[in-house]
Amino acid sequence: MTKSNSSSENNGLKKGPWTPAEDQKLIDYIQQHGHGKWRILPKNAGLKRCGKSCRLRWTNYLRPDIKRGKFSLEEEETIIQLHSVMGNKWSTIAANLPGRTDNEIKNYWNTHIKKRLFNLGIDPMTHTPHHEVLQHYTIPNSFSSPHLNYLYSRFGIGSSSSNVVNNQSQLLSLLTTFLSFQNRNQDIMNHNFHQNQIGISTSSPLLQNQSQCSHPMQLNSIQNFQSNQIQVQENRQPCATSNNPLHVESQLMKIKLENQISSIVAAPFSHQNNTSTPNLWQYEGGYISDQQQPQSTLAMQSFSLPKFNSIVNNLLENQISSSNNEGMPNFNQISWQRHLLEGTDIHLKRN
DNA sequence: AAATTTTCCAACCGCCGCCGC
DNA sequence: GGCGGCGGCGGTTGGAAAATT
Numbered sequence: 001m002t003k004s005n006s007s008s009e010n011n012g013l014k015k016g017p018w019t020p021a022e023d024q025k026l027i028d029y030i031q032q033h034g035h036g037k038w039r040i041l042p043k044n045a046g047l048k049r050c051g052k053s054c055r056l057r058w059t060n061y062l063r064p065d066i067k068r069g070k071f072s073l074e075e076e077e078t079i080i081q082l083h084s085v086m087g088n089k090w091s092t093i094a095a096n097l098p099g100r101t102d103n104e105i106k107n108y109w110n111t112h113i114k115k116r117l118f119n120l121g122i123d124p125m126t127h128t129p130h131h132e133v134l135q136h137y138t139i140p141n142s143f144s145s146p147h148l149n150y151l152y153s154r155f156g157i158g159s160s161s162s163n164v165v166n167n168q169s170q171l172l173s174l175l176t177t178f179l180s181f182q183n184r185n186q187d188i189m190n191h192n193f194h195q196n197q198i199g200i201s202t203s204s205p206l207l208q209n210q211s212q213c214s215h216p217m218q219l220n221s222i223q224n225f226q227s228n229q230i231q232v233q234e235n236r237q238p239c240a241t242s243n244n245p246l247h248v249e250s251q252l253m254k255i256k257l258e259n260q261i262s263s264i265v266a267a268p269f270s271h272q273n274n275t276s277t278p279n280l281w282q283y284e285g286g287y288i289s290d291q292q293q294p295q296s297t298l299a300m301q302s303f304s305l306p307k308f309n310s311i312v313n314n315l316l317e318n319q320i321s322s323s324n325n326e327g328m329p330n331f332n333q334i335s336w337q338r339h340l341l342e343g344t345d346i347h348l349k350r351n
Numbered sequence: 352a353a354a355t356t357t358t359c360c361a362a363c364c365g366c367c368g369c370c371g372c
Numbered sequence: 373g374g375c376g377g378c379g380g381c382g383g384t385t386g387g388a389a390a391a392t393t
Contacts, residue, residue, distance in 0.1 A: 017361075039378065055379075056362065091381060106382070107360050 014048045018057055022047060026054055027062055060103045067099025071108055079105060080113060084127040 018026075029045035035058065038051035047054060060066075071079075075097055082093045090102035090109075097105065114124040 015363075037378080052364095052379085053362080059380095060361075088382065102381075103361075110383095111359055 012048060013042075013050050013053075015053070018061075022049070023057070023062055026058060030058060056103075060101045063101075065099055066101065071100075071112075075100065076108075076113065079109065080117070080127070083109065083113075087125075 014022075025045050025047055029041065033044070035041055035055070038055045041047075041051055042049045042054050045054075049057075078096060079093060082089075082096055086092055088106075090106045094100055094102040094105050117124040117127075
């Protein structure tokens with residue numbers, strides 16, 4: 001699990017894996033003296049290592065406050081959210097995950113999250129759906145208002161009596177919530193849900209009788225999702241792709257991308273001194289504090305301004321490429337004007 | 352059970368920015 | 373301002389462990 005042979009040396013300095021004895025020397029020294037200057041530490045501690053190697057060993061492995069074990073769903077969600085804002089700034093992301101090191105997060109991203117997002121049709125770098133994924137999904141006529149109502153109800157926005165996304169804030173919220181939701185579904189991708197749990201299948205009463213948009217399952221689903229406490233029942237069963245709730249939800253996402261948007265409202269990330277133009281924007285609750293500490297990983301929907309704009313633009317482009325249904329607005333004809341009001345909200349409105 | 356392939360992650364490397372001289 | 377030392381960061385490696393054939 002090391003890069004170099006344990007016996008390899010360079011200028012009399014050892015490289016490769018650390019032995020328990022070396023670890024103990026380093027721990028003992030730092031506990032007694034602190035690390036001070038890493039350059040001189042190995043000599044003082046009686047270690048034949050370079051200072052850099054000592055520092056890495058301490059910060060990535062021996063530090064007493066390091067949390068070991070599997071990443072929780074909340075931690076994973078935080079990583080994805082923060083990565084969508086700041087990219088590969090592992091140390092900054094690590095600062096938001098107590099007990100986790102940048103190296104650990106970087107490894108976890110590269111070996112787990114990146115792959116998972118990609119398999120779910122999400123570009124891990126842009127955090128937006130693959131172009132081909134959007135192309136793949138078509139809108140069957142059967143997906144009409146009851147399903148939209150279900151979606152809106154489930155995510156706790158909009159009105160169940162309306163099948164129109166009221167504004168782009170809602171749209172973005174739906175999208176990011178959806179992506180966030182997808183991320184956690186690796187272990188349930190190939191399973192159906194009990195009908196009283198989240199998700200729907202094409203055999204559910206909801207889809208069989210589209211007029212029953214107020215089916216009780218919606219309430220359960222909303223509560224489960226909003227509390228971020230997805231509980232999969234023991235008696236779940238494997239299902240075909242067409243019955244897979246994620247497949248259905250992807251269809252719904254496509255639908256919502258094609259609904260008319262009249263405006264977007266997002267609040268700026270406000271610094272305590274509130275003096276400079278913020279470069280982070282939030283909407284639908286949640287924010288990143290000055291200490292970059294997520295207040296709520298589920299509710300947090302913060303984006304850098306470029307990212308924020310890129311999301312809006314991507315959405316519009318997708319709408320342009322996919323909006324060929326009758327009655328759908330011609331998004332090519334839509335121009336957008338941004339009213340940036342420092343310290344208040346940002347409004348994007350159709351002209 | 353053995354061989355092969357894939358996954359995982361600790362550790363290394365090079366680069367960069369900061370700071371003191 | 374230039375230089376060198378140092379610490380920190382992100383990308384990458386390579387071998388152990390796990391999974392698959």
